[in-house]
Amino acid sequence: MSQFRQKATISPHIALVHGIASTVFARARARRYFFAVALDLPTIRAVKEYYARRAAEYDATSWQAFDEAERETVERFVASLPPARVLDIGCGTGFLTQFLRGSVVGVDQNADVLELARAQVPGAELVCAEVPPLPFADGSFDLAFSSNVYSHIDTAAARAEFVAEALRVASAVVVLEQSWRPGREREAWELRRLLDGSEYRVFKRYLTSDELAHELDGVGVLRSAEFVAVRTPR
Numbered sequence: 001m002s003q004f005r006q007k008a009t010i011s012p013h014i015a016l017v018h019g020i021a022s023t024v025f026a027r028a029r030a031r032r033y034f035f036a037v038a039l040d041l042p043t044i045r046a047v048k049e050y051y052a053r054r055a056a057e058y059d060a061t062s063w064q065a066f067d068e069a070e071r072e073t074v075e076r077f078v079a080s081l082p083p084a085r086v087l088d089i090g091c092g093t094g095f096l097t098q099f100l101r102g103s104v105v106g107v108d109q110n111a112d113v114l115e116l117a118r119a120q121v122p123g124a125e126l127v128c129a130e131v132p133p134l135p136f137a138d139g140s141f142d143l144a145f146s147s148n149v150y151s152h153i154d155t156a157a158a159r160a161e162f163v164a165e166a167l168r169v170a171s172a173v174v175v176l177e178q179s180w181r182p183g184r185e186r187e188a189w190e191l192r193r194l195l196d197g198s199e200y201r202v203f204k205r206y207l208t209s210d211e212l213a214h215e216l217d218g219v220g221v222l223r224s225a226e227f228v229a230v231r232t233p234r
């Protein structure tokens with residue numbers, strides 16, 4: 001049995017952006033707001049503000065800023081995933097969602113990025129929700145896909161909760177992230193500066209393919225210069 005199924009009851013506590021922005025996600029909405037009030041409600045607003053402010057420039061300053069060959073490698077990888085009932089967790093603007101095949105659902109906490117996703121992936125169903133919990137029944141999907149979300153989760157318990165929740169709703173999860181390489185800090189609260197000059201501290205981890213596969217109890221399915229992806233079955 002996957003370690004993530006065993007960890008499914010761990011209380012979630014995810015902080016994505018800290019200092020200027022950090023946030024807490026809890027399993028149930030009522031519980032989430034209890035923690036938010038008790039711990040750090042202003043920072044929840046800050047993380048939403050970060051993603052809302054970044055929405056319009058996200059593709060240009062992330063995917064379009066990568067080397068073209070590298071970006072195309074990732075696009076081909078995503079397009080190679082089997083056509084199925086697929087959930088994209090933290091789909092953002094839908095840049096990669098558009099390459100998923102089958103019956104595609106995207107979920108994201110941010111309404112602004114979902115507006116962009118709506119235009120970029122008109123065929124997908126898009127759901128605005130903070131996760132966990134994922135607002136879907138057990139086994140609703142054949143595959144959960146998530147890119148550039150897991151590496152922003154700053155506690156082991158919350159990472160385990162994220163994967164356990166993905167495997168509750170899907171038979172397998174594919175996690176795609178930027179990989180560690182020499183000279184890159186393994187984890188840090190990175191300073192992110194948006195085009196309007198506003199600054200946010202964002203938590204980010206970088207793992208090698210082997211490290212990510214070990215941590216996720218899965219198998220490496222993509223290893224490019226910049227990205228790694230691991231598939232973990234339920």
Ligand SMILES: C[S@@+](CC[C@H](N)C(=O)[O-])C[C@H]1O[C@@H](n2cnc3c(N)ncnc32)[C@H](O)[C@@H]1O
Binds near residue numbers: 091094096130131146
């Ligand atoms: C770095 S972006 C990645 C977007 C997209 N997956 C990609 O690779 O281009 C992270 C996205 O995850 C979303 N997100 C972060 N934490 C979330 C949470 N707890 N629930 C739902 N969405 C979340 C953010 O709103 C943002 O759109």
